[in-house]
Amino acid sequence: xxxxxxxxxxxxxxxxxxxxxxxxxxxxxxxxxxxxxxxxxxxxxxxxxxxxxxxxxxxxxxxxxxxxxxxxxxxxxxxxxxxxxxxxxxxxxxxxxxxxxxxxxxxxxxxxxxxxxxxxxxxxxxxxxxxxxxxxxxxxxxxxxxxxxxxxxxxxxxxxxxxxxxxxxxxxxxxxxxxxxxxxxxxxxxxxxxxxxxxxxxxxxxxxxxxxxxxxxxxxxxxxxxxxxxxxxxxxxxxxxxxxxxxxxxxxxxxxxxxxxxxxxxxxxxxxxxxxxxxxxxxxxxxxxxxxxxxxxxxxxxxxxxxxxxxxxxxxxxxxxxxxxxxxxxxxxxxxxxxxxxxxxxxxxxxxxxxxxxxxxxxxxxxxxxxxxxxxxxxxxxxxxxxxxxxxxxxxxxxxxxxxxxx
Numbered sequence: 001x002x003x004x005x006x007x008x009x010x011x012x013x014x015x016x017x018x019x020x021x022x023x024x025x026x027x028x029x030x031x032x033x034x035x036x037x038x039x040x041x042x043x044x045x046x047x048x049x050x051x052x053x054x055x056x057x058x059x060x061x062x063x064x065x066x067x068x069x070x071x072x073x074x075x076x077x078x079x080x081x082x083x084x085x086x087x088x089x090x091x092x093x094x095x096x097x098x099x100x101x102x103x104x105x106x107x108x109x110x111x112x113x114x115x116x117x118x119x120x121x122x123x124x125x126x127x128x129x130x131x132x133x134x135x136x137x138x139x140x141x142x143x144x145x146x147x148x149x150x151x152x153x154x155x156x157x158x159x160x161x162x163x164x165x166x167x168x169x170x171x172x173x174x175x176x177x178x179x180x181x182x183x184x185x186x187x188x189x190x191x192x193x194x195x196x197x198x199x200x201x202x203x204x205x206x207x208x209x210x211x212x213x214x215x216x217x218x219x220x221x222x223x224x225x226x227x228x229x230x231x232x233x234x235x236x237x238x239x240x241x242x243x244x245x246x247x248x249x250x251x252x253x254x255x256x257x258x259x260x261x262x263x264x265x266x267x268x269x270x271x272x273x274x275x276x277x278x279x280x281x282x283x284x285x286x287x288x289x290x291x292x293x294x295x296x297x298x299x300x301x302x303x304x305x306x307x308x309x310x311x312x313x314x315x316x317x318x319x320x321x322x323x324x325x326x327x328x329x330x331x332x333x334x335x336x337x338x339x340x341x342x343x344x345x346x347x348x349x350x351x352x353x354x355x356x357x358x359x360x361x362x363x364x365x366x367x368x369x370x371x372x373x374x375x376x377x378x379x380x381x382x383x384x385x386x387x388x389x390x391x392x393x394x395x396x397x398x399x400x401x402x403x404x405x406x407x
Contacts, residue, residue, distance in 0.1 A: 157366020
């Protein structure tokens, strides 16, 4: 069983990513994680924070000379802006007068860095977090609830992807399928060989016309001082038949993927395969029939189920989509109430992205990778990559013998 956790605050000294149960022999380097974090920074609609805040990665444990050792892996992502926040985010008490000093330029957003925050922002965890944890300063909520935390998830996802590919040949790819009301043109399903082309697109699409429409929609939101969301899609290729479980509710693969995607900040909807569209089809057209090819191998006629039936992978590519609401921190002053004074006021606006769907795709890919890595480990577990490969190869050979091959 793989167990992972992240720690750290948005403006704290570091984010920390840890994972336990990773077998020995997974080949990764610091560059693996740097590349993943760089991909998270891509995309149109990103805010100015991406220009000056750098991801400084350090592997702390569990990896030696480019391979996992079997020990728990810990990875640190340092905050290059920490000196500006050292007083405000200090773990130890600071003199009250230290928090009265102008934080910088005199701009309200900069001065607010030092001040107690008491105006909850609609759409954020501010109010609920403040009440449920009996806090008085919203900064104690927003610093951990911030999407900055997903940088640690992306690092863990990169390690999970390395395990998936090196043990089972499973590879993942992600792209954007809508921005606001603009839908992507019906294009071929991207494969892992398209990753470079998707990285080169500012809106993570392979279609030139779609790219123009997506960019125009993001610019429109920016021009009106607003934000815009969208839908991303993750595809996992070469997933063997049988990962997950039809027996245990908490091990159903679709349930685990849905939960992982819903755990990402701003996600409000998840579908597997054709999802909601499938619900509108007649039963005779909604299933993925099995046929025998001339060479004797089995093939599906479609992939409405998104590669998962009965909570278990069925040998088809796994397709999952996540719907991201528009970012809640917007230039328009949204109405709120000051929880300290009880007076009506407007929410504080801090720097934010206009559109976050491109990094959202990368983050979603990391979450799916973590779920699949754990499902693979449960099915073909071992203490080393070589042991897992032997276990999986024996299982796949047995399945192919029973079914007469799989195409």
